[in-house]
Structures are given as C-alpha cells and as structure tokens.
Amino acid sequence: MSKEIKLIDLLTLETLEKGLFRGQSWDLGFRALFGGQVLGQALHAARQTLPENRIAHSFHSYFLLPGDANKPVIFDVESVRDGKSFSMRRVKAIQNGKSIFYMTASFQDPEVGLEHQFAQMPDVPPPESLESDIKHYERIIDQMPIRMREAIAYHRPVDTRTVQVIDPSNPQVQEPKRYIWMKAQEALHGDISLNQEMLAYGSDYHFLATALQPHGISIRDPQLRIATIDHSMWFHRPFDFDDWLLYCTESPFSGNGRGMVRGQFFNRQGQLVASATQEGLMRKVRE
Template sequence: MNQVVNHLIGLLKLERVSATQFIGRSQDIGFPKLFGGQVIGQGLSAATQTVEGRFPHSLHCYFLRPGDSAHPIDYDVEVVRDGGSFSVRRVIASQFGKSILAMTVSFHITEEGLDHQDAMPNVPGPESFKSELSLYRAHADEIPSKVRDLFTADRPIEYRIVENQNPFRPRPGIAKRHMWIRSVAALPDDPLVHQSMLAYTTDYGFIETALMPHGISIGNPYLNLASLDHAIWFHRPFRLDEWLLYVADSPSSSASRGFVRGQIFNQKGELVASTAQEGLLRYSR
C-alpha cells in the first residue's frame, strides 16, 4: 500500500484506552495548528468504534480551539442513546485538558425506504484534468519558502479541480467549484476506513470556495482563515479509492464568516454524501 495512504489509515485508527476513550496521534503538516479534517476523521473513528451493526449517517461538529499538531489528542465518547434503529454518540476532543472539538454522530441500521436525489452536474471526468499537486509543483517558485515543502509533498488524496487556475494568483469568479477526489492507493474494504477518510478529506479546500468571488488566495498574508463548524451526511455506500466528484458552492459570506455547502457523487451519478461548513474569513487590506 502507498506509504502516505497507510500513514493516514493509521492516523485515523486511534489507540483505544477504554471502551469509550481513545488517543489519536497528531499529523504535523507544516503548520503549528492541527488540520481540522484530521480531528473530524479521528472523532468519527472514535464514535464508530463504540457502535455495532449500525453505520454513521450524519455528524455535526464545532471547532472550539486550535489544536496543537505537536501533541496527541484525547477523545472521550459519550453513549447518548441506543434506540431501536438509531444510536447517538457525543465526542469531545481535547488537548492539555481543554476541549478543541465537540462532535455529535448519529448512527442508523440499514433499511429500505423512499429514494430520490439531485442530478450529478455534467462536468468532464477526472482524466481531463491535472492534479492539484502538479499545479503546486509547477508554481513552486511562487510558494513562500517556509511552506513550499508542505504544498509540494506527496499526499494520500488526489484532487483534480475542474476550475483549475494558478492557486496563488486567483481571479474573481463564481463561488462554485468541482473537485474530483480519490485515494492515491487501494483501500481496505472496511467502510469505517472510507468514511473516516472522506470525513478527513471534506475539510480540505472547502471553505476556500467562499474566497472565489473575491479573487483572494489562501496564501494572502492579510487573511485569517479557520473552520468554525462542519457537518456531513452519509447517504449511500461509496469507496474513496474510486473517483468521487465533490461539488462545493458558497451562497453567502458576511460578518467575517463564509458559508459553504457540498455534494459528493460517485461516477455512477449517485449522491453519496452532503456537507456544510461555516468558516472564519477575516480579511484586512
């Protein structure tokens, strides 16, 4: 298995301390703050390991404090309820005795019901686009030296963005983007691996959609960008080692907060998940 993929699987697996307590290693990606997607993915993994025979269908979380990428994270899971067909877990992630994330996850048995969905957007397939990583490497001379290695390093997830342009010289445009996403290597058949890795992935490049109408780069020195909350709904089974289309749009930005929402389709056109997020967008010229 690819080394960076294997590392991510291990990162999301967690060390079990008790029936409801876990410890997660931190991933140093070159910034002092933890990547929010890591805490989402690890929190989902912790909650899922306390439930049997049911699969997560939604999660909602709030980022309370920045995490420290140099230290491990404690995850405490509260068994809120186990009903006839639904189970609910509350997860608190903490470092140094202080909460950094609060998450609620709901689980559901597998059952049949009414079925409909939005149509998948008609965009060219992933073979029509270069990876985002290749663009970063092509524009490496424009990346600040202190984060150049971070942006050009190998990644466990490949992103191919339909609206590709120079990420460090963006042009104002419509607040909508389409990203093809896929693991760079085959994954185990365990659904938890695919769900926790997708949870990790959905935070990447998501809030940046709210910057698109303004032509502001994430590398802008006058921009303070941070995730405030995040939600995911899992609709249908999927595999992250097969191409998925992540469609994101931002209907509003105001009061230094940007709101984004997303839909994730497989190549059959099935809507497999939906997302939403609000993020801090403090910008001072």
C-alpha cells in the first residue's frame, strides 16, 4: 500500500444530516469489524453534537452483532441531555439496516475537584527497550492467516509493544495479566477529544485475549469463538496518546462462556489517565 494509513482519517466521519454520520471501515484481518473502530468512531460522532469545550469522561457500550469490515458504518446520535456541566449522548451504529452497537457517553466541562490516585504503575521495561509488535508479526508472517497478512498495514497506526510477547502459534498457560506500551503514530497536538477517541480505538487491542492466558489457548485456535459483548471506559485526566502509555490489563474471572477483563492506562509519569473494562464471549466449539 503506497498511501500512508492514518487513524485520524478513520475517525473523520461524513455528516449526512443533523445527528447522522457515516464512517469508513478498515479490515484488520479479523473475522469481523474491529471493535475499537466502532468505539472511536461512535465517540467522535457524539462529539460533533456537543456544546463547545465539553469532553468525554465515560462511555458504556454493547456490541449487538458482528460488523462487516468491508462496509461503512452509520452512526445515529441521540442528544439525551445537556445540563449546566454535563451532556449525555446515545449513539447507535447501523449496518445493513440493523443495529450492531450501542454506546451511552457522558461529557463534562473541565473543572477542578478533590483528587487522589490509589493505583500504582508497575515497574516494567521502557518502550524504547522493546521491539514493536508489528516487527514480531512481520517475522512470522508466513505462519499468519492470509487475511491477517493482507491487513498488516492497518495495524501500524498504533504502535504496540508488549512487555512479554505471547506467540499465538505456541500458547502457554500464564497468569491473566498483560502489559502493553502503546502510542499513536500521528501527532495529535494536544487535542483532548482526539486523544480520547484514538485511545478508545487502541483500548480494544489484546484486551479480551488476556482472559485466554490461564487456559493456554491461542487467539487463533480454530475451535475458539471470541467476541466482545460490552466495553466501558473512563477518562480521568488529559493525556497525550502520541507519547507512550502503559496499558495494564488483567482478567479476574472467566466462566459461563464469558471472560471479563479490566485495564488501566498510565502515562510515563505514573499518572492514571484512563480505565477500561470489557466482557466478551469465550467459547470453544467442535469443528
């Protein structure tokens, strides 16, 4: 691919009419549309309808149907409420005339308040000492499914560096924790909302896979059916996603065909800037 692939282009939506937007899709080589795309685009769609200067502090979302990565997505934004300090929006994502996703997002005017942090950033190697995940995948590209080989360029806009690289071709039983440095490859110029949208996109990388680690199952196991059910996120303070953030994920529970994961994002100064949770389908079936 000769054209540089930019995440900001994916998040730039076409306005169809008031509260109605259309976003293009990327095929990342998965069985369905990448959930992070819908998260980032839905948050961006909601932002287009807000009073000036309000920024997201949380969203809660449900994935209803698998999305088609070869088709655009329509976003229908409902303005639920605009108060003195907070705004709420409900976003519906549509493909083929069906709702595939719902998000409820809350936005706030920035203000000063009581502040504490009861979360500690783990001591891990710095990102400069680690190899980019994309380079690891390039080395084993012959072992990857054809769709993943063809889509590898679409994984470049977010640089991810896993502290302990997990080889999907040789899964081992491990505790359900994973540490990943990540950052956007584009300059974001301190745009708080754009940083949030890109982090929402990146928050879906390797998230649910953390719940597979105690079971020694590869994300590429042909008998595995895995899909996001819901995804929530909280933004605690402004951050720069064009600098490194450490994504600390863990899975406290899996059962009943589902796995739960939670994550924390720290900047390089050890400040907690965002948190996320996700639950997803984890089911083994017979071929």
